[in-house]
Amino acid sequence: MHNSVEFKQSELPDLDSRSYRIVQGLDAAAALVDDRGVVAAAAEERFTGEKATGAFPAEAIAYCLERGAIDMSEVDRVAFGFDYRRSERFEADAFTRKRFQEVYSADARRLPLRECWPQLDWDERFVPVPHHHAHAASAYYLSGYPEALVLVADGMGETESTTVFRAEDGELSVLSQIPALHSLGTLYGAVTLYLGFEFAMDEYKVMGLAPYGDRNRYAGQLDRLVCLGSQGTYTVPLLAENRGWLEHETHAGALRALTELFGPPRQPGAMTEQRHMDVAAAVQTVLERTLLHVVRHFTAETGLRDLCLAGGVALNCTANGLLARSGLVKRIFVQPASGDDGTALGAALYVRAQEGTAHTTRMGMPYWGPEFSSEAIEKVLESEPDCTARKSTPSDVIRQTARNIAEGRVVAWFQGAMEFGPRALGNRSILADPRGPGMRDHLNSVVKQREDFRPFAPAVRQEDVHRFFDVVEGDEARYAHMLFVVRVKEQFRELLPAVTHVDGTARVQVVRREDNERFWELIGAFGEITGIPVLLNTSFNLRGQPVVMDPTTALDTYLRSELDHLVLCDHLVVRNAG
Numbered sequence: 037m038h039n040s041v042e043f044k045q046s047e048l049p050d051l052d053s054r055s056y057r058i059v060q061g062l063d064a065a066a067a068l069v070d071d072r073g074v075v076a077a078a079a080e081e082r083f084t085g086e087k088a089t090g091a092f093p094a095e096a097i098a099y100c101l102e103r104g105a106i107d108m109s110e111v112d113r114v115a116f117g118f119d120y121r122r123s124e125r126f127e128a129d130a131f132t133r134k135r136f137q138e139v140y141s142a143d144a145r146r147l148p149l150r151e152c153w154p155q156l157d158w159d160e161r162f163v164p165v166p167h168h169h170a171h172a173a174s175a176y177y178l179s180g181y182p183e184a185l186v187l188v189a190d191g192m193g194e195t196e197s198t199t200v201f202r203a204e205d206g207e208l209s210v211l212s213q214i215p216a217l218h219s220l221g222t223l224y225g226a227v228t229l230y231l232g233f234e235f236a237m238d239e240y241k242v243m244g245l246a247p248y249g250d251r252n253r254y255a256g257q258l259d260r261l262v263c264l265g266s267q268g269t270y271t272v273p274l275l276a277e278n279r280g281w282l283e284h285e286t287h288a289g290a291l292r293a294l295t296e297l298f299g300p301p302r303q304p305g306a307m308t309e310q311r312h313m314d315v316a317a318a319v320q321t322v323l324e325r326t327l328l329h330v331v332r333h334f335t336a337e338t339g340l341r342d343l344c345l346a347g348g349v350a351l352n353c354t355a356n357g358l359l360a361r362s363g364l365v366k367r368i369f370v371q372p373a374s375g376d377d378g379t380a381l382g383a384a385l386y387v388r389a390q391e392g393t394a395h396t397t398r399m400g401m402p403y404w405g406p407e408f409s410s411e412a413i414e415k416v417l418e419s420e421p422d423c424t425a426r427k428s429t430p431s432d433v434i435r436q437t438a439r440n441i442a443e444g445r446v447v448a449w450f451q452g453a454m455e456f457g458p459r460a461l462g463n464r465s466i467l468a469d470p471r472g473p474g475m476r477d478h479l480n481s482v483v484k485q486r487e488d489f490r491p492f493a494p495a496v497r498q499e500d501v502h503r504f505f506d507v508v509e510g511d512e513a514r515y516a517h518m519l520f521v522v523r524v525k526e527q528f529r530e531l532l533p534a535v536t537h538v539d540g541t542a543r544v545q546v547v548r549r550e551d552n553e554r555f556w557e558l559i560g561a562f563g564e565i566t567g568i569p570v571l572l573n574t575s576f577n578l579r580g581q582p583v584v585m586d587p588t589t590a591l592d593t594y595l596r597s598e599l600d601h602l603v604l605c606d607h608l609v610v611r612n613a614g
Contacts, residue, residue: 037061038092043139055286057235062088065377066096068104069384073395076103077404077456079377082585088237092148099406108153115163115387116145117170117379120194165383167193174382175344176203179369180398185340190347192216200334206394218272220326221348226290227319231312232302242316243352244490247539249317257297261322268333270326324355331364341366350374353543357521372402372517373457401551405454408587413604416587422595425607433606438561441469445600446483448576450590451554459518460575462555464583468572470494475534482598485579493518494535495545495573497559504528505544515546534572
């Protein structure tokens with residue numbers, strides 16, 4: 037919703053800057069789906085450089101059409117992952133009436149399509165899809181499960197914040213919904229604001245901070261956050277503290293209540309106190325307890341033991357790991373772009389299913405973004421006088437990169453097609469030695485310039501994962517997308533300090549040779565040198581920057597960073613001395 041933030045800024049010009057992210061329609065993306073499956077998918081932020089942008093995804097659409105070798109006139113349907121309908125709730129006051137007309141309505145959403153492709157008929161071609169159905173479709177139709185329980189939890193869709201579906205025979209049936217006024221995602225977002233971070237962007241920071249906290253310190257206050265009900269339901273009393281539409285736009289009431297419960301909020305950029313860590317631990321505990329409550333009820337009621345997750349809450353890797361270990365489900369699948377970027381993909385999959393062509397195959401790796409030829413990379417390098425590049429064979433690139441990492445250097449690794457979703461999965465990565473006791477602090481403070489409590493993920497080959505991590509035999513594929521936290525085996529925690537979080541866990545990525553052969557070989561080469569076939573893998577970006585998409589951005593990012601080396605496909609790049 038390209039004008040969602042702009043509308044709020046225009047109508048409410050005096051708000052705190054962080055309040056302008058309390059809107060619908062951020063994380064814009066586009067995806068192209070046809071009889072072959074997913075042809076292309078990418079977030080608009082990667083093209084524009086504006087992190088989590090809600091702008092109309094013109095460049096992402098152009099990329100998808102180019103990769104599909106078609107133009108817009110050949111697209112049967114353009115599906116959109118919201119379906120707002122006029123109702124009494126949009127007649128309550130002038131602000132909500134005007135926002136519906138200018139931001140939420142189908143007419144407002146067709147407008148940029150008509151501007152870009154005025155020759156096409158958008159009345160029939162444009163198909164709004166209910167938001168939670170789009171999320172659910174993005175998970176179920178890519179899971180490979182014939183039938184499953186699908187749990188969608190996020191800030192909110194049109195009117196709901198959690199929806200439980202029964203999925204079978206290619207169809208999605210709603211079993212239960214929790215209204216937006218009792219949103220787990222919004223609760224977590226309000227605590228994110230209270231802790232001095234950005235709403236609908238920095239919730240993962242709260243997840244990373246939680247293991248430093250005492251889960252028991254605020255145990256007596258947890259019922260003020262969430263109350264569990266019968267039949268898998270719950271309420272979120274904290275959000276009822278928002279009085280009137282303006283407080284709902286700022287969460288002023290919820291923030292006031294959090295202050296009464298836990299003391300003054302942390303100001304952005306201020307030092308993190310133990311109390312803040314304990315609050316993060318409290319909201320993480322509440323989130324996990326509630327998700328277990330919901331899944332426990334509906335697995336018992338339906339008998340379904342395969343679970344699909346989507347929605348922003350599904351990016352909480354710690355909660356995902358707990359669900360996977362709970363014994364409540366046999367198999368679990370999390371769609372890697374579970375935030376609102378993934379609804380572009382899900383909306384397209386949903387419309388195809390509605391028209392009788394449901395996708396049923398398990399997805400592989402989401403390498404659905406742009407990739408670049410050697411010639412395009414060489415052209416970029418030739419125009420940059422501040423570095424020297426050497427083209428080499430793939431095997432030499434792997435050997436030299438493994439050696440550099442083993443010697444303590446930090447390497448930016450740019451290969452193949454860009455990943456869809458927030459995780460760098462070996463094609464747009466920063467790689468380092470996980471054995472270095474100071475490596476995590478170095479990466480956080482010097483390279484990525486971010487908070488010192490933030491953890492890093494290990495990447496490990498499938499054949500080696502059981503040696504280092506508590507992963508059940510046969511479940512390796514679950515961890516390919518870096519969406520579950522597991523325990524690092526105790527004997528390796530001191531050997532892997534840069535990727536072992538304070539609670540002894542890690543957000544592991546399991547790499548199979550058939551999924552990414554070059555990355556698999558690099559991990560193996562590093563293991564041959566060090567005896568530890570595990571790499572630290574984090575996204576190739578700096579503070580406030582989306583993950584890099586193209587060679588030009590990769591080179592610019594490298595040159596303004598403290599990264600030691602850059603690998604652009606088969607090109608080894610270093611800065612010129614002086």
